Structures are given as C-alpha cells and as structure tokens.
Amino acid sequence: MEAILRVENLSKWYNAGRPDEVRAVEDISLEVYENQYAVLYGPSGSGKTTLLSLIGTLDRPTQGRIFLYGRDITQFSDIELSRIRRQTVGFVFQSFNLFAGLSAWENVSYPLIPMGVPTTERFERAKSLLERLGLGDRLDHSPEELSGGEQQRVAIARALVNHPRILIADEPTSNIDTDSVGSLLEILTGLKEEGKTIIVSSHDPVIKSRAEVLFTLVRGRLKGISHGKNE
C-alpha cells in the first residue's frame, strides 16, 4: 500500500543564516497511510507544531519534500495549496483560532463562504456537524460564550465542514479540561472509523496510547517510529 503522506528529509529553519537561526525541524522523513491514526509525540519545543504546519501546507519547508497522494506539494503554487486546504486537509489549531464575534455555526461554515454555498445550506451543514459533536444547543453562541472543550469541538467541526480526507490536530488536549479529553478521543476515533486519516501532535500520554503509528520528536529531529497496539 502506498503512503498518502510521505515526508522526505524535511527541514524548517527560522532566520536561516543569521546568528539567531532556529532549526525547528531537521531532516525528518516519515510516512502516513490511509485511515491511519498517527501521533507526533514529544515535549514542548520538539518541532511538532512546525512539522504539522508543513504537512498541513500552512508553511513552506526550508529543505526536503512532502508528497501528498503521490504529488510533491512543496512546489505547489499558493492557489494549489489553498485547494488542498479546502478539499483534502482539515486543520484544528492548538488555540482553536475561531473568529470572535461570529456564532458557532458561522465559524464552522466560514470555509464555505468563498465556495458560493448558499446560507441555508451552510447553516444546515454546520448544524449537522455541531449536533454530531454535541453542540446542537450552542449553534448561536459566540466563542467567548463557549468553554475550551466546546470551542475545540467547533474548531473540529470547521475542519470537517469540507469533508477532508485528512484531519490534522495540533496539541488537541492542551487547552481543554480532563472531561473534554475523553469526548475528544471519542470524536477522533469516530472520524477514523469513518475512514479519515488522523494526524495529531501531542505530549499527552492519553493521545499517545491511542496511536497506530507514533513518531517521537526530540529537538526537531525524529528519534523513533513505533507502531501501536491498534495497528
């Protein structure tokens, strides 16, 4: 079986060539397969978020290549990368990055605005997702009126609204309470069962325990790949 995501010798340096140069990710190679539950595991500052940003096409690497469904996306234009973010990859940010002042359903349906989806359809799609994630009674609440766990579920719904095949979540347990972690794991498991590929970065042992494939990062370098019991 061919990997849907293949990373080859990937590096990302900030302030390259300057005295304050930071090598956030250094010479990483890995593969993720269809419908896999992959976890990037490591302590803070190990380069997990940077690597996820590169994989999620939110940033461009300094060196190396990323193949998504067999195509090298490191040379893609801005429009092509937007298409990937719109159709193939859904991203859940560590700090959720919801728009303040917009309701939950408006946040969820925001990616559909430039696609010309009518308001009623956008509302229905957002409502359906939010209900599925247990937020059916929070449709009109703005992010400020929601708890951390609820905000995260809104962010997940937004990432899923375009039916992406890959869901990327950056440190999903870092900004939510313990009760919400269980619910999050259920959601991620459910999505995997639906056939989605899940790539999560975390330093949380609970997330680590669910991994089918675990990539351990230390100081920007890949220190080990292990396959979990679910594999």
Add this chain to the structure above:
Amino acid sequence: MDLPRTLIIKNLLFAACGDLIRHRGRSFVVTLCLVAILFPLVTALAISEGLRFQAEISIGEGADFYVSEDRYGGNGPISLDHQSRLSGLQGVSRVTPRVVGRTYFLDRLIAVVGLEPEALSGLKTLVQGRIPEAPGEVLLGQGIARAFKIQVGMPFSLGANPHKTFKVTGILSHSCLWSSDLMLMSHSDANEFFRIRGLSTQLLIYTLSDSSPLLAKSLIGRSDPGGSQVPHLRIEDRYHTKERVQAGFSHKGGIFIILYIIVATLAIQAFLITSGFGLRVMEREIGVMKAIGWRTSEMLGEIGMECLLISLTAISSAILLSMALTKGLNGIPIAQFFVAEVGLVPEVEIPSRYIPFHGLLGLALAFCITLSGGLWSAWRKAQRPPAELMR
C-alpha cells in the same frame, strides 16, 4: 454571470458586512475619517453647483443678446440711438437698455442696475414696499438693508455722486446671492448717477422665437454702422454667456477637486497609517482564513467589499450632513469659505444643489482611499504562509 459566482459575491458581501460589524470600533473610526474628508468636498461641490444653477437660470431668463460698444477690445457704453434701429430688425421683439455698474455704499461694494420702468414693475412680487415710480426712488437688496439698517422711506446719497439723492421705496425680499448687494433704480436715474446721459452699458435684445436668434444676430452684425470713426458693436448671445459661465464653474470646480483630493488623500492616509486605525486587516485573521481554505483573491474580494460598504456609508452620511448644513443652517459656518463676501452667518440664502455626479465622485474618492489602505496591506500579508501570520 453563472450561479456560483453570484452566490460567491453574495456570500462575500454578507461576510464583509459581518466583519465590519465585528470590528465595529475600527469601522466607525474609518467611516468618521472619511466623512470628515468627504463632507467639505460634498458641501463645496453642492454650493458651487447651486451658484452655477442660479447663474444659468438668470441667463436663461435674461435677454437673447447683450449689445454694447467695442471700446479698446472691451465692452463700452452704447448710445441709446441704437435702440430704435435694432428694434426694427426682423426677428427682434423688444430692445431695452440697462445700466450695470458698481459703486460703494459706505464701505460696501454694491451693484447698481438701472432698468426701464416696465422692467422694474415686473419685480413687484419680490419687493417689500413699492416699485420706484418717481425720479430718485430705488429698491435695495436685503444684504445692504440689513447691514446698514435701512428701512423703506429713508433718503440717502452715495459718495460716487453726492449730488444725487435717493429714497428707498422697497427692499428686495428674495434673499438670493445676486440680489443681496443690489441697488435697483430707473434707467434715467442710473444714467444720471453714473453721468452717462444718452448712453447705456448694454442694450438687451429679445427675439421672437427659438429660430430667430441666429438670424437676429446676423442682422445686428450687418446693421452695425461702425466705420473707422465709430466703434463696432459687441454682441454676446445667451448661449455664449451660458457656456462661459459653465466653463468658469467647471474650471474652478475642477481645480478645487484635484487639489482637495490630493490633500485629503495624503491626510487620511497619514492618519490611518499613523493611528493604526486603517482597514489594516489583522494578520491573524488573514492567516486563519488562508488556513481554512480561502484564496488570496477571495480575501481581497471580501476586503474590497468592506471598503465599498464603508465608502457607501461615509458618502451617504457626508451628503446627509451637508444637506442638513446647507438647507437647514444655510451653510453656517462653512459657506464663508466657498462664497466670496459672505460672513460666518450668511445674510443671504446660500444656493446649493446635489447632483448624482458629486455622490459618485465622493464614493470613488472614499473607495480609492480605503482600498489603498486595506487592499494593499492585505495582499502583502496574504503572500506570507498562514503559519507565519498566525504565529
């Protein structure tokens, strides 16, 4: 336009509305800045247009031709001997003399107009008092009457000809700009006052119908008995005068608009940039929008709509504010900057006229200002990777 494109535009428009409401503080300040810039522009244009319109009405209601004698290439007084000769021309219905001059009423420069009795009697409805009938009787404009507290029945004389005494029989009630500083009298009194007996500054020629003017002009020209010893006639027709008035207003208006736009654009840009209140779209939001699949062009489209909505709000507010000032408060205190010889509180009715072109011009100006502030900044940010913008 296919359906998805229409829907995309509609969606972007609604998103732009939502974003303006979400960032209401910033939207309010930017709109306020634009109104501050647009309000004087709209007011100035409206007053200028009002003046032009009044001038055109005056020309339209006036004579078809104004004939004077050519003196050193300029208009000179014309002999009243021409009146009977010109009256007999084909297509001419009436020829009437008019004296127009200027003099000082104490320290105030006023216009003096001398008309024939039948022309004066036509002003009956516009006069508080009565029309001059006897020699030395005059009508005064409201501006002079108010300034010097002159009432009907008061006698006076003027420095230009102290031997000639006048008596006020009426005040012109219509307080338009043209009649404010005006003294109207009989033609013979004006002749006496300016010491031009047997002469008139102009002969006003009225023709029979629309088809007559060109024919009449040609006949007037041919009937000119001017030789080497006698000055030629100078003939100005209504259309030529109207053209000159329009050109004059357009020229002045054009220069004003260009200078104002340059100054206003620089001022507002400087303010928006230095204060940080411009439509500088927040980096983080651009980063998030890109991260969830928005393309740069779509973001710029949405920001463009924000600019358009803000500009529409600003120009509408500026027009309403300007209307309230010009129609309700008679241009206090701004009229003095645009109309000569008008004080802080205008004594005369300040003419103003609002036409769609001024609204469109203001809208275009506001749109350019907001676009240059918002679109360029957003485009530059959108060139960077989303992760960098959200960091």
